Amino acid sequence: MSLRLYNSLTRKKEDFVPLQENRVGMYVCGVTVYDYCHVGHARAGAAFDTIYRYLKHLGYEVNYVRNFTDIDDKIINRAKEKGIPWQELTEQYIQAFYEDMGKLNIELPTIEPKATDHIPEMIAMIASLIEQGKAYDKDGDVFYSVHSFDGYGQLSGKNTDDLLAGARVEVNEDKRNPLDFALWKKSKPGEPEWESPWGLGRPGWHIECSAMSKKYLGETFDIHGGGKDLIFPHHENEIAQSCGASGKAPVKYWIHNGFVNIDKEKMSKSLGNFFTIREIYKRHHPEVLRLFLISSHYRNPIDFSEKNIEDVAKVLTRFYEGIEAAEEILQDKETPSLGDAVRSCTFMQKFEEAMNDDFNTAVALAHLNEELRKMNTLTQKKKSGPDGGGDLPISLAALKKAGNVLGLFYRTPKQFQSEMFQLKNRELHLDTQKIEALIAARNTARKTKDWGKADQCRDDLNTMGVVLEDTPQGTEWKIK
RNA sequence: GGCACCGUCGCCAAGUGGUAAGGCAGAGGUCUGCAAAAUCUCUAUCGGCGGUUCGAGUCCGCCCGGUGCCUCCA
Numbered sequence: 001m002s003l004r005l006y007n008s009l010t011r012k013k014e015d016f017v018p019l020q021e022n023r024v025g026m027y028v029c030g031v032t033v034y035d036y037c038h039v040g041h042a043r044a045g046a047a048f049d050t051i052y053r054y055l056k057h058l059g060y061e062v063n064y065v066r067n068f069t070d071i072d073d074k075i076i077n078r079a080k081e082k083g084i085p086w087q088e089l090t091e092q093y094i095q096a097f098y099e100d101m102g103k104l105n106i107e108l109p110t111i112e113p114k115a116t117d118h119i120p121e122m123i124a125m126i127a128s129l130i131e132q133g134k135a136y137d138k139d140g141d142v143f144y145s146v147h148s149f150d151g152y153g154q155l156s157g158k159n160t161d162d163l164l165a166g167a168r169v170e171v172n173e174d175k176r177n178p179l180d181f182a183l184w185k186k187s188k189p190g191e192p193e194w195e196s197p198w199g200l201g202r203p204g205w206h207i208e209c210s211a212m213s214k215k216y217l218g219e220t221f222d223i224h225g226g227g228k229d230l231i232f233p234h235h236e237n238e239i240a241q242s243c244g245a246s247g248k249a250p251v252k253y254w255i256h257n258g259f260v261n262i263d264k265e266k267m268s269k270s271l272g273n274f275f276t277i278r279e280i281y282k283r284h285h286p287e288v289l290r291l292f293l294i295s296s297h298y299r300n301p302i303d304f305s306e307k308n309i310e311d312v313a314k315v316l317t318r319f320y321e322g323i324e325a326a327e328e329i330l331q332d333k334e335t336p337s338l339g340d341a342v343r344s345c346t347f348m349q350k351f352e353e354a355m356n357d358d359f360n361t362a363v364a365l366a367h368l369n370e371e372l373r374k375m376n377t378l379t380q381k382k383k384s385g386p387d388g389g390g391d392l393p394i395s396l397a398a399l400k401k402a403g404n405v406l407g408l409f410y411r412t413p414k415q416f417q418s419e420m421f422q423l424k425n426r427e428l429h430l431d432t433q434k435i436e437a438l439i440a441a442r443n444t445a446r447k448t449k450d451w452g453k454a455d456q457c458r459d460d461l462n463t464m465g466v467v468l469e470d471t472p473q474g475t476e477w478k479i480k
Numbered sequence: 481g482g483c484a485c486c487g488u489c490g491c492c493a494a495g496u497g498g499u500a501a502g503g504c505a506g507a508g509g510u511c512u513g514c515a516a517a518a519u520c521u522c523u524a525u526c527g528g529c530g531g532u533u534c535g536a537g538u539c540c541g542c543c544c545g546g547u548g549c550c551u552c553c554a
Contacts, residue, residue: 011484031554044554074552156549162482163550205552227554228485234553257554258485264546268553295503296493301486301547308492311504318503321517354494362494366502376518451513458515469516476516 003058003356006299008231008254009155013358018222019252024060025221026052027213027251029230030112032069033093034078037100038274039289039304040227040260040267046290047257047298047359048225049106050406054355057405064109065216067209068094071116071202076191086192100277103286105407111216115208119194122203122211125245126183126196134244138174140186140199146179149240155254156232181237183207206237213250214242224251228258229268258301260293267304275304285420288313290407294361315369317420319403322372324413325379326396329389342398347371351402361406368406371399417478424479428465435466439475442468 003016018024028048031041048066055062070090079086115122126142129135134148146152146160153159163179172178182204187193193200213221219242226235235254242250260267267274280289283306292312296302342348347367354363375395382389403409411419442457458468461477469476 029554032552038554040554042554047554072552157483158550159482165482165550225554229549229553232549233551259548259554261547266548266553270551270553300493303492305492307504311492315503318517325518360494363501366494369502373519380518446513449513455514467516470512471517 004358005253005255006358008256009251011157014253016253018060019220022060024055024062024223025065025217026055026062026223026225027065027067027209027217027221028109028224029209029226029234030066030068031097032072032074033090033097034072034075035093035269036096036276036278038267038269038276039280040274042100042104042277042280042289043260043293043298043302044225044227044257045101045104045106046293046407048255049104050294050298050361051223051225051255051359052107052109053405053407054359062110063217065111065113065213066109067212068097068112068114069205069208070094070114071192072205096278100281103281104277104290105287105410107407113212113216115203115212118208118212118215119196119203121215122207123184123194123196125207125211125214125241126203128245129183129241132244135183136176137198140184140201141174141182142184142198142204143175143180144183144237144241144244146177146181146240149244151243152179152240153236155239156236158232158236181206181233183241206234207241209234209238210241210245210250214246219246219248220250220252222251223253223255225255225257228256231256257298261301261303262305264303283423284309284313285316285416285423287408287411287416288316291316291365294406295365297358297360297362299358313420316408316416319368319372319399319409320411320413320416322376322379323396323400323409324417326375326392327413329379329382330393330396338394338397341394342401345394345398347374347395348398348402351405355405364402364406368399368402371395371402375399421479428479430464430466430479435461435464435477439468439477443475 004013005016006013026048028044031037037045052062052064068090071086075086075090079089082089126135129144130137130142132148133145135142135144153163160179184196184198184201184207185204186199186201192202194202213224224235224238231254239250242248262273262275265271265273277289288309292304292309293302295312295315347370350367351364354360354367357363375392378389378392378395380389382392400409438457438461442454445451445453445457461468462480465480466477467480469478
């Protein structure tokens with residue numbers, strides 16, 4: 001059983017065979033840094049982070065490149081609005097990106113190139129395209145000649161005639177063909193600019209990915225990813241440029257993640273119906289957001305709603321409680337190297353089978369849920385006698401390992417619970433002392449078997465939003 | 481207008497030819513003073529119609545409903 005993945009280029013699931021044995025080159029389109037990340041960015045981040053982690057889990061050495069687009073019209077405009085230099089703006093949002101994505105437990109890629117650090121590489125590629133007659137300079141703007149590339153439209157399933165008939169193409173007198181796109185843009189006064197053979201200007205959007213992927217991964221590499229919305233025109237144009245320059249198809253497998261919807265409608269900046277990640281963090285735990293994002297398959301749309309994310313919070317809480325109980329009963333008993341046992345256990349086999357099928361995290365999570373139930377049963381057995389629950393260490397280790405591949409369970413249960421408590425308590429503002437007092441009163445009543453009074457205390461707590469749990473170690477409480 | 485995609489239990493969500501994973505919610509049992517937690521059991525024939533097939537949620541056609549891309553966008 002080996003990895004199969006859906007290739008947007010062929011619209012089929014294919015066996016994954018990297019160009020070099022055991023090594024994977026992967027390029028994922030990052031963000032344009034002119035604003036805070038929204039949930040859609042979070043989804044792409046989580047999807048490709050999970051793919052990255054799983055490839056490493058399979059033993060591949062992954063060279064993972066994710067760029068920052070730090071020069072573009074939106075950046076220039078936003079900096080102008082704010083009255084700050086564009087470099088300051090991009091730096092600010094790059095920092096915010098790391099904060100937001102870091103909380104989502106997104107691992108750092110191998111390399112994170114910025115567009116503005118690669119102007120010479122882009123200029124070289126543009127020059128090569130002009131030399132080959134595939135691009136032309138028009139008064140300081142340089143355009144790619146779409147007619148020079150036969151394969152244009154293959155990725156997005158479009159043909160040039162239809163695109164022209166679409167008639168929504170920008171009218172630009174300077175272009176020989178309306179479909180031609182900018183490789184280099186002549187600068188206007190006051191705009192950021194770089195010297196080039198065609199005069200002062202800045203690169204077009206698409207060329208950065210072609211130039212940087214070539215630099216770090218070579219002319220042909222294994223995986224290129226991004227959101228579905230990038231298929232056209234961005235990735236289509238990227239193929240045209242890269243292929244035009246090198247004569248080779250740049251990418252073997254194209255992977256695109258689905259959108260996050262709000263009320264069944266795409267969330268996007270242009271529609272104005274987006275939530276930033278940091279807004280979400282005010283109400284929900286980052287790990288809950290991550291679990292929410294990977295609880296459906298990466299290619300399907302997901303609908304973002306409070307109800308859906310709250311359901312997920314319950315699930316994650318259950319996992320952490322199960323892990324906590326198992327860890328408590330096993331205590332610090334050093335579990336000898338369980339590597340082989342974990343790797344070969346039935347659950348891990350099922351987990352990998354699911355992930356091998358185009359990174360099916362939804363099915364993988366179903367297996368995690370089954371394993372959690374099994375582990376809870378083992379914990380109970382262990383509690384009721386030292387001879388029971390013999391496989392508990394393996395179950396626990398396997399569950400955590402699989403969770404880690406999905407970017408989950410990286411906190412201690414205590415940390416998670418405390419963070420969840422703080423989040424929930426923001427609205428409730430519970431008086432801990434009062435709660436403890438009520439619990440003490442209840443326990444006194446219970447000793448004298450004054451059940452009426454004991455239940456009254458519990459009811460009072462309940463209306464405050466507190467639920468009790470009587471355990472052999474005493475009474476514990478948590479927010480409903 | 482062109483090109484894609486989606487419609488599975490009350491809700492979320494897998495499943496692309498062989499008699500529907502998982503989660504939330506719900507019902508019942510075990511445990512508990514009663515609860516809670518945990519655990520066990522139960523709850524769908526897959527938008528509609530027609531077709532292909534021994535057999536279809538899964539392929540084909542039509543219809544209904546919804547979305548995306550074609551313009552910056554994860």
